Amino acid sequence: MAEAVLRAPRRETPSAAVRHVRRNWVPYLLLAPGLIWLLIFFAVPTLSLASQSLQTGDVDNGFVLTWHWQTYTDALSSYWSQLLRSLVYAGVATLLTLLFGYPLAWFIAHRSGRWKNFLLVLVIAPFFTSFLIRTLAWQTILGDSGLLVDLTQLTHTTFLLDGFKAVLRALGLIANDQLLFSPFAVISGLTYNFLPFMVLPLYANLERLDLRLTEAAADLYASPLETFRRVIWPLSLPGVVAGTLLTFIPATGDYINSVLLGSTQTTMIGQVIDGQFLRVLDYPTAAALSFVLMALIISVVVVYVRRAGTEELV
Amino acid sequence: MATSGAGDLRIAGVTKTFESFTAVDDIDLDIPRGSFFALLGPSGCGKTTTLRMVAGLDAPTRGSILIGDRDITTLKPHQRNVNTVFQSYALFPHLDVLDNVAFGLRRRGDKDWKTKTHEALELVQLGHISGKKPAQLSGGMQQRVALARALVNRPDVLLLDEPLGALDLKLRRQMQIELKRIQSEVGLTFVHVTHDQEEAMTMADSIAVMNAGKVEQLGDCATLYEHPTSAFVANFLGQSNLLKVAILGSADDGLVPAATHGTALSISAEHLPPGATEVWLGVRPEKLHLGVGGGPNRLEGMVTDASFTGVATQYLVRMPWGQELTVTQPNDGSGRARVGDNVTLSWSPRQGFILPASEAADAGTEVEGG
Amino acid sequence: MSWIRRNLVVIVGLVVMVYVLLPNLVVIAYSFNKPNGRFNFQFTQFSFDAWTNACGTPGICDSLVLSLQIGVVASLVATVLGTMVAFALGRHRFRGRAATNLLIFLPMATPEVVMGSSLLTLFIALGVPSGRTTILIAHIMFCLSFVVVTVKARVASLDPRLEEAAADLYASPAQTFIKVTFPLVAPGIAAGALLAFSLSFDDYIITNFNASPSSVTFPMYVWGAAQRGVPVQINVIGSIMFLGSLAIVAIGQLISSRRTKVA
Numbered sequence: 040m041a042e043a044v045l046r047a048p049r050r051e052t053p054s055a056a057v058r059h060v061r062r063n064w065v066p067y068l069l070l071a072p073g074l075i076w077l078l079i080f081f082a083v084p085t086l087s088l089a090s091q092s093l094q095t096g097d098v099d100n101g102f103v104l105t106w107h108w109q110t111y112t113d114a115l116s117s118y119w120s121q122l123l124r125s126l127v128y129a130g131v132a133t134l135l136t137l138l139f140g141y142p143l144a145w146f147i148a149h150r151s152g153r154w155k156n157f158l159l160v161l162v163i164a165p166f167f168t169s170f171l172i173r174t175l176a177w178q179t180i181l182g183d184s185g186l187l188v189d190l191t192q193l194t195h196t197t198f199l200l201d202g203f204k205a206v207l208r209a210l211g212l213i214a215n216d217q218l219l220f221s222p223f224a225v226i227s228g229l230t231y232n233f234l235p236f237m238v239l240p241l242y243a244n245l246e247r248l249d250l251r252l253t254e255a256a257a258d259l260y261a262s263p264l265e266t267f268r269r270v271i272w273p274l275s276l277p278g279v280v281a282g283t284l285l286t287f288i289p290a291t292g293d294y295i296n297s298v299l300l301g302s303t304q305t306t307m308i309g310q311v312i313d314g315q316f317l318r319v320l321d322y323p324t325a326a327a328l329s330f331v332l333m334a335l336i337i338s339v340v341v342v343y344v345r346r347a348g349t350e351e352l353v
Numbered sequence: 354m355a356t357s358g359a360g361d362l363r364i365a366g367v368t369k370t371f372e373s374f375t376a377v378d379d380i381d382l383d384i385p386r387g388s389f390f391a392l393l394g395p396s397g398c399g400k401t402t403t404l405r406m407v408a409g410l411d412a413p414t415r416g417s418i419l420i421g422d423r424d425i426t427t428l429k430p431h432q433r434n435v436n437t438v439f440q441s442y443a444l445f446p447h448l449d450v451l452d453n454v455a456f457g458l459r460r461r462g463d464k465d466w467k468t469k470t471h472e473a474l475e476l477v478q479l480g481h482i483s484g485k486k487p488a489q490l491s492g493g494m495q496q497r498v499a500l501a502r503a504l505v506n507r508p509d510v511l512l513l514d515e516p517l518g519a520l521d522l523k524l525r526r527q528m529q530i531e532l533k534r535i536q537s538e539v540g541l542t543f544v545h546v547t548h549d550q551e552e553a554m555t556m557a558d559s560i561a562v563m564n565a566g567k568v569e570q571l572g573d574c575a576t577l578y579e580h581p582t583s584a585f586v587a588n589f590l591g592q593s594n595l596l597k598v599a600i601l602g603s604a605d606d607g608l609v610p611a612a613t614h615g616t617a618l619s620i621s622a623e624h625l626p627p628g629a630t631e632v633w634l635g636v637r638p639e640k641l642h643l644g645v646g647g648g649p650n651r652l653e654g655m656v657t658d659a660s661f662t663g664v665a666t667q668y669l670v671r672m673p674w675g676q677e678l679t680v681t682q683p684n685d686g687s688g689r690a691r692v693g694d695n696v697t698l699s700w701s702p703r704q705g706f707i708l709p710a711s712e713a714a715d716a717g718t719e720v721e722g723g
Numbered sequence: 724m725s726w727i728r729r730n731l732v733v734i735v736g737l738v739v740m741v742y743v744l745l746p747n748l749v750v751i752a753y754s755f756n757k758p759n760g761r762f763n764f765q766f767t768q769f770s771f772d773a774w775t776n777a778c779g780t781p782g783i784c785d786s787l788v789l790s791l792q793i794g795v796v797a798s799l800v801a802t803v804l805g806t807m808v809a810f811a812l813g814r815h816r817f818r819g820r821a822a823t824n825l826l827i828f829l830p831m832a833t834p835e836v837v838m839g840s841s842l843l844t845l846f847i848a849l850g851v852p853s854g855r856t857t858i859l860i861a862h863i864m865f866c867l868s869f870v871v872v873t874v875k876a877r878v879a880s881l882d883p884r885l886e887e888a889a890a891d892l893y894a895s896p897a898q899t900f901i902k903v904t905f906p907l908v909a910p911g912i913a914a915g916a917l918l919a920f921s922l923s924f925d926d927y928i929i930t931n932f933n934a935s936p937s938s939v940t941f942p943m944y945v946w947g948a949a950q951r952g953v954p955v956q957i958n959v960i961g962s963i964m965f966l967g968s969l970a971i972v973a974i975g976q977l978i979s980s981r982r983t984k985v986a
Contacts, residue, residue: 066815073804073867074826080864081830084841091844139739146736156980160972161740165747167921167968171945172961175953176746179753184765186749234743284832292834295927299949309928312836316932322844329837340832410887430890431898443888447906456902457892502892 092326102322114327118311122331125308129290132229136237136286137279144241149250166235174228174299181218220302228296237282244278288336308332360386360421362510362542367416369402376402378566384544389536391557392546399566400546404512407544408437420509436503437512442495444487450498451483457506473505476535493524504539513545517552529555550590562586580624580706587635587708588717594678595714598634608702614674618650619702626709633708638681640704643690648701654678656694670696747965754958762953773955780954786944787960790924793940797862798919805870806912813878830868838865839932846933857933865929866919873918877911910979
């Protein structure tokens with residue numbers, strides 16, 4: 040067989056093989072259309088909204104940028120309770136979606152066997168139907184002449200329902216005897232509508248969890264509770280955070296649930312902004328409130344970004 | 354020295370640096386057309402980087418790559434007549450076996466692709482599964498599809514990046530023989546990258562041992578094994594016992610008197626660096642005999658470990674100065690020693706090899722690189 | 724007792740499952756209702772009337788058609804733009820990565836009220852009348868980010884070795900994209916398009932800000948109905964949407980599982 044030969048050290052070859060990195064223009068070309076669209080129709084309007092919040096005037100005579108910071112203080116003092124309410128409702132709803140969604144995600148990921156895909160479809164499918172219609176359905180379910188009442192009457196479990204109502208009354212979640220048009224109904228609606236947004240990221244995360252880790256924990260004397268606390272929960276945190284953001288952020292600004300399922304006592308900040316914009320036509324106040332809402336939301340996100348960087352956002 | 358003919362692969366002065374790290378440091382290799390060549394070395398030695406540069410998937414920082422007289426250094430991968438069998442196979446999951454194997458032929462507009470594809474599949478004995486998808490195949494079958502996919506294009510050079518790594522032992526042995534058979538049948542130049550020295554020696558005509566971006570030694574298997582030129586090669590290829598030896602006199606009838614730790618030895622004068630006063634004497638475990646029958650050189654020691662491995666028994670024998678020598682004795686019926694026995698080791702002077710004293714005796718013995 | 728403990732997750736999971744599906748089942752059930760008043764709260768009489776007369780109430784089917792039209796166009800445009808961005812993010816290195824990530828993320832973090840109202844302000848300032856065009860523009864805007872997220876996940880999970888293998892086998896960059904990259908990313912793109920469509924179809928808040936009386940989308944119709952009186956036809960359409968999307972997703976799953984069935 041012919042032998043391979045180790046050549047003597049070579050003289051310097053011409054630098055034809057020295058390459059420098061070409062500035063690659065392909066990514067910029069790909070990014071341009073989408074980013075320009077967002078710049079024009081998202082960034083610019085948002086900035087103009089910012090400027091709007093500092094203007095004075097009215098619809099008939101026009102608005103002028105006067106750096107009128109008082110709009111913010113006025114708006115806050117008038118509507119701080121709605122703002123707070125929005126945060127509280129969204130916060131409670133997020134917590135509830137976590138409470139309900141975590142077992143569901145785990146169940147589908149690890150305990151559903153061959154039904155896994157089917158169950159995922161069932162969780163996703165409602166998401167594709169009009170959420171207004173589904174929210175209206177809750178009116179049917181929770182109403183005084185609605186499904187829940189009918190069911191409990193049918194099964195003679197009205198006492199359970201009454202007891203439940205009493206608990207809710209004690210917590211201040213319903214005002215009188217109605218389940219509907221109450222804070223309870225609004226929070227339920229929020230929880231219901233945003234549940235898929237919590238379940239899906241959680242599922243994506245839990246699905247990748249190696250069950251052998253739980254076996255290892257058990258082997259090392261951990262009870263099921265401890266295994267959850269020390270192994271499962273920490274590993275699922277990225278999914279929890281993603282789900283929390285995806286739920287809390289839209290829930291804070293939502294007002295559809297509040298209008299359809301709530302009363303005048305449950306007004307959320309989204310309604311206020313909508314009203315200010317479309318009916319009262321007080322654009323500066325509406326803009327100021329929008330920005331306060333955004334600021335609150337962004338501050339939550341900033342905390343997250345500080346820890347995880349921007350790569351995980353998208 | 355072979356002359357480079359049309360179609361030989363030449364890697365000339367190639368260097369590859371990533372930021373501050375030099376993966377490949379000015380290597381020169383001449384690989385004759387039609388040979389089975391192995392690039393052997395531990396993880397991180399630069400062998401895969403070298404392979405990728407031949408394939409065109411990475412560009413050299415300096416140097417050139419030629420096939421015959423054609424300089425392919427600046428050519429893109431799809432413009433070169435080089436195909437790769439990837440370590441992870443990289444079979445296209447959305448195409449079935451037939452379309453996978455035919456991929457290269459069809460990109461080049463080969464009208465005959467159907468016939469050639471079926472021939473290639475027959476060559477790797479997979480003619481019956483052409484309709485299946487990669488996900489439906491076992492690891493061994495996937496590997497053969499990857500091989501057929503590269504072979505069918507009859508490239509000037511076929512590159513194999515540790516293709517047998519994911520297979521279990523028996524299958525790997527089988528495939529090693531298969532690959533060798535296919536290569537001699539088809540007559541292509543194979544360049545095989547591996548960290549498994551046994552694999553390299555089984556399959557390749559010649560081997561280049563790489564370490565930290567450089568080629569330590571190049572040659573055929575026997576030469577590399579019996580006459581390593583560095584401690585790295587001595588330790589990486591098989592096992593070596595290295596003894597620090599003082600030269601006591603000049604050559605007489607091809608033998609030189611020497612001594613190690615007070616014991617007199619004679620070593621072969623061949624390959625002895627002129628004027629050296631101290632060298633490493635290397636003796637392979639299988640060259641050491643238990644008892645006095647192995648040759649004039651003798652050392653006494655105590656057995657500290659005896660492992661029965663079926664074909665042979667491997668002993669660790671501790672010398673008076675603490676060093677443990679490895680001895681491999683075939684289980685051919687001659688007596689076996691037990692732990693605690695005092696034994697005499699003997700070997701013939703011509704069975705040893707010499708390394709310069711400047712070599713670090715433990716080079717190449719680490720399990721994982723650096 | 725220990726049976727309950729072991730299967731606690733299963734039980735809770737199933738209960739939540741029922742909770743998720745209940746409204747849809749109610750919608751379907753009450754689509755067979757013939758209510759006495761304007762609102763559909765009590766089940767009075769079983770009837771197929773609403774189903775046979777699905778477009779009976781004025782405006783409902785027009786709004787449906789408009790929503791479908793806008794949905795298709797918006798999802799198409801958003802998918803194309805979003806896929807391009809996703810490829811840039813997932814495959815290339817470039818300056819301004821952090822800024823791009825932020826710009827893509829912000830629309831998902833901004834309340835719809837804010838986006839809708841600020842866009843309205845822009846259109847007023849530019850003198851663009853509200854209507855189909857403004858709705859379409861708004862929808863493309865907020866769907867884009869979701870497409871990017873969906874497709875980017877798929878692009879990032881693509882084995883780069885496959886594209887190297889294609890190049891190794893004589894495929895030019897264009898051929899590599901057509902024959903290898905695109906087919907493998909396609910499911911992600913389809914998912915992104917589907918997501919964009921459903922977001923667009925279902926949107927109320929942003930649409931409301933940018934619509935006119937002549938451009939009533941289906942969600943706007945439903946909202947109005949919630950104040951005026953909910954015709955049973957809404958339940959019919961809701962049922963069709965639910966069962967239809969179930970069917971589509973199920974078919975998609977069947978196709979993909981048949982493709983990748985392991986022997």
